[in-house]
Amino acid sequence: MRGLGEEEGRRRGCLASYSPFFGVGAFAFLELPGSWDLRMGPEPPECDLLGGWDSTGSYRWVMEGKLKAFLVQEEKNRIYLLSVESRDVREASRAQRAIEKRMRKIEAKKASEVIGRGFLEVSGHRAAYMAFVERRGFLPRAKARYVLVAGFFCDETGRLLWVEVRGGPYLLEDLEDLVSIISSLSCHG
Numbered sequence: 001m002r003g004l005g006e007e008e009g010r011r012r013g014c015l016a017s018y019s020p021f022f023g024v025g026a027f028a029f030l031e032l033p034g035s036w037d038l039r040m041g042p043e044p045p046e047c048d049l050l051g052g053w054d055s056t057g058s059y060r061w062v063m064e065g066k067l068k069a070f071l072v073q074e075e076k077n078r079i080y081l082l083s084v085e086s087r088d089v090r091e092a093s094r095a096q097r098a099i100e101k102r103m104r105k106i107e108a109k110k111a112s113e114v115i116g117r118g119f120l121e122v123s124g125h126r127a128a129y130m131a132f133v134e135r136r137g138f139l140p141r142a143k144a145r146y147v148l149v150a151g152f153f154c155d156e157t158g159r160l161l162w163v164e165v166r167g168g169p170y171l172l173e174d175l176e177d178l179v180s181i182i183s184s185l186s187c188h189g
Contacts, residue, residue, distance in 0.1 A: 009034035041068030127152035156188030
């Protein structure tokens with residue numbers, strides 16, 4: 001999943017699936033800081049609908065599907081589960097409503113505690129993000145999961161992209177890097 005083109009300590013990662021029948025289906029590309037790496041996920045990507053070819057004819061955009069990969073912070077020996085979901089949504093207003101609904105649903109859960117939120121720019125698109133702690137299990141033994149989510153609409157490809165990063169309490173320490181990695185996503189072009 002590691003891409004070519006290392007410059008200034010950053011590498012390009014490719015979030016994609018491959019089929020011998022349909023070729024490469026790309027969810028997005030991202031830039032990884034020097035101490036970060038991207039590894040194959042625990043399950044094969046789901047690709048339910050492919051869009052048009054990119055300008056070079058190398059890959060097609062995944063319009064409907066899900067992908068899981070690992071983001072690894074090698075210096076600190078930390079690993080995060082990165083999930084990307086793509087949905088075919090042609091209208092920006094419909095995509096925005098879906099993102100807001102998903103964010104409200106997270107906030108409404110009794111087991112969720114929002115620890116940060118804001119907006120960032122992803123490939124020229126405005127993306128909403130939220131970091132939260134999700135507790136599962138019974139009190140004193142409740143397990144905490146630390147999660148960062150971001151959602152945005154790509155008007156170039158007509159897709160709603162939902163990105164989720166899950167990890168342990170160290171996610172708070174790496175939050176700035178993780179937000180930077182998400183903001184480096186390329187979703188069109």
